[in-house]
Amino acid sequence: MTENLKVEVVGLNRVKGKHLIVQIRLSNTGTDRHLSWPGEMADRTRPLGAIRWASGIGVLDTRARTWILPYEPAGSPCLCSDLDRDGLGRFIGPGRSITVYAVLPAPSGNPATTTVVTPVGPPMLNVPISDEAPAGDFPDPDAEPVTPVVRRLVLTSESLDESEETADDGKELQVNLSSDVLFAVNEAALTSDAKAIMDRTAKLIDASPATVVTVAGHADSSGDDAINDPLSLRRAQAVRRTLSALLSRDGIRFQAKGYGSRRPLYDNDSDEGRRRNRRVTVTFPKPRPATREPVATTSPGETGLTGAAKAGGRPIAVEVTGLRRLPGGLGLLTYKITNEGSDEIWFTDLHRAQDWEAYKYRAASNVRVTDVAAGRRYPPGRLEVPTDDGVDSYCACTDVSGVRIGTAKFAPGQTREFWSLFALPGTDGALKVEIGPFRDLRIPVR
Known part of the structure; x- marks a missing residue:
């Protein structure tokens, strides 16, 4: 950089x-x-x-x-x-x-x-x-006397149908189920659309070493505590009852709580943030990993890693230089941005992430890896930093704040390299990569 x-x-x-x-x-x-x-x-x-x-x-x-x-x-x-x-x-x-x-x-x-x-x-x-x-x-x-400084890396994913999102910190799996899919407005009875989500969540719990599962209901900032608190608890209890009946093994105890609007994950100032805050969160120890991590392959007909496009009429090109599988279910994406024009230009689209993403400062977070066949999208991971008030989140990707805030300015012919860490699905072959305003690319995992 x-x-x-x-x-x-x-x-x-x-x-x-x-x-x-x-x-x-x-x-x-x-x-x-x-x-x-x-x-x-x-x-x-x-x-x-x-x-x-x-x-x-x-x-x-x-x-x-x-x-x-x-x-x-x-x-x-x-x-x-x-x-x-x-x-x-x-x-x-x-x-x-x-x-x-x-x-x-x-x-x-x-x-x-x-x-x-x-x-x-x-x-x-x-x-x-x-x-x-x-x-x-x-x-x-x-x-x-010294203090270790360790940042936990949390990897997230979300279903393409917006029914749930997960956060994996290496120890626990947090599954945020969308209340908009699970329930009708102001109701606590599960809808018919909730069945597939409940089945999928129960299978994750079965695959984990969990003996205790926490189910927490949450609301957005609409309404008041007199409405949100009891509703969030009833919704948590409904999810608890259904999951308990779906499990195939014994010895699992559930705890159900309702927090109303007191524990938002995202900013309530946007529609998307409020939608994601209306959730029931199911938390349990991370399921056991597969005995063998899949080996990356290149499908016949793959054309390599390079993709280029104009960004908003500007002569800006992107080239993916690698999508690599790391141990522990991680993936590293590296890519280059080049000004192919003859004039100096600004390119700020890499840090124009959606407003519900609470990454600290500016970062190249406007990137996604998608497993289309599995219906899951993977944003960049986040580094969690303890603070006196709780936890700050920083993008596990190229920082473009501080001394590097001027990296949005590209001289003629100038190239810069960027990177992001993701959860990487076990799928062999190519995945869809979305980088800022560029066209989608199909990239093989190396």
Whole structure:
């Protein structure tokens, strides 16, 4: 995302079996200007990290479904390279390089490789981890009190008929069933359209190790608590009774609650946000994964990964460079946007997501992967950041806020690369990819 900034992993060492030291070489490949690196390498989810620290270096732990960032010592935001303390200087001259580091928890399961993440480009897959001590003098996280900084990665999907959406955090599956499909207005008796949704949800519970299932009714902000609270509870109880009767195994206990309008998922200021807030949420431990993850194949007749289109009459082209299957049910989409015209133009369509999506700041979130045969659509995942008031959500995709807010401006011939992390269905073959205003593409999973 930053022209002439080259990023290379030059060290990845597991220390004491539980810590990871990541070393990144930053090179200015240009010939005519200096590059400022601190803001580029800072973690966008920590306000203090945006000043002088390499706090955005981390790894993606696909097994634990987490995004791991550098430890946080007392009194500083990051156990990592510091602009002032390490004497690195704020700028990298033309043709020059510097090396920055970060110390963080090792990914779970003692893997031989991992995915390294930085704020400036797509995740770097399958980077080998060495168990040898790294050369150099690095801080010992056991020598002082430090706090692990871990962002849970939540993967979402939604049915094309708008009957339900799911959120998977790697431990629990949250299924949000649309009240507009389940019930008539102001009623708590299930409609005939609810049968297929109830059957599908019951099968998910049967496939899980659940012993307790929580069913919660929710309303939008219309009406008052005197109406919303009892209605949401009656709807939760109706779903509980039906699911209990459909299960094929014993030993599962249900808890039904009604929250009225007090726990919205989305902004109630839009019709779409209110529709999604009218829901019954069924939460239970994640179903057991398949014993074998499907192997990606390319169907006969596939024409490759490239697709181009004009965006609103502007000479903007898109090229998908990869749709890759990662462990843990994840997928990584990478694509390039190019200004093929002779004039400088602005292109802001990538962060024009639907208004009910509560991603923090601006990000390239206006992207979807769809399994047409299964009738499911997959938005980019979200990184959850605990706050004093609850949880903030950040898009697990290219950030176009902060120091990169100007990336919507493309010079003639300029190309930038973007990425998104998704839940990836087990379907072999090609999936439909929707990127901003461009025509839909069919992309094989590699």
